[in-house]
Amino acid sequence: QVQLVESGGGLVQAGGSLRLSCAASGSIFRNNAMDWYRQAPGKQRELVATITSSGTTNYADSVKGRFTISRDNAKNTVYLQMNSLKPEDTAVYYCKANVTPRWGYWGQGTQVTVSS
Secondary structure, three states, rough: EEEEEEEOOOOEEEOOOOOEEEEEEEOOOOOOEEEEEEOOOOOOOOEEEEEOOOEEEEEEOOOOOOOOEEOOOOOOEEEEEEOOOHHHHHHHEEEEEEEOOEEEOOOOOOEEEEEE
16 A cells, blocks of 8 residues: 655745655655645646656746755655745645656645745
8 A cells, every 4th residue: 555645734924935745655665756746726736846766856947946856765755845935836735656657646735825
C-alpha cells in the first residue's frame, strides 16, 4: 500500500514563507520522479514543480525563483519551500509520485492560504 502524506500548509501573509512536506510510505519513492501540483478554487490542477530521482528540478514559470523543490531519499520525503508568497499562490497543494509518465499516486492535499 503506497501512501503520500502532505503537511506544512497553513495561513500566511503575502511575502511570507511556508515549507510543505510529502512523506511517502510503501515501495514508492527512490526511483520515482516526484511532483507538486496545486489547485485553486474554480481552476484546473496545475503542475508547480518536479524533481527527478537524480535530483533534476523543473518549475512552472509562475513560481520560478520563489519556490524550491527538494527530496531526502533517506527520509522518503519531498519538500516544497515557498518564499515570497502571493495571494495567487492560494490553493490546495498535492504531491504526486510518478509511476509512469501518465499515472502515479497522489496525496490528500494540504491547504495554503496567502492573505494580502
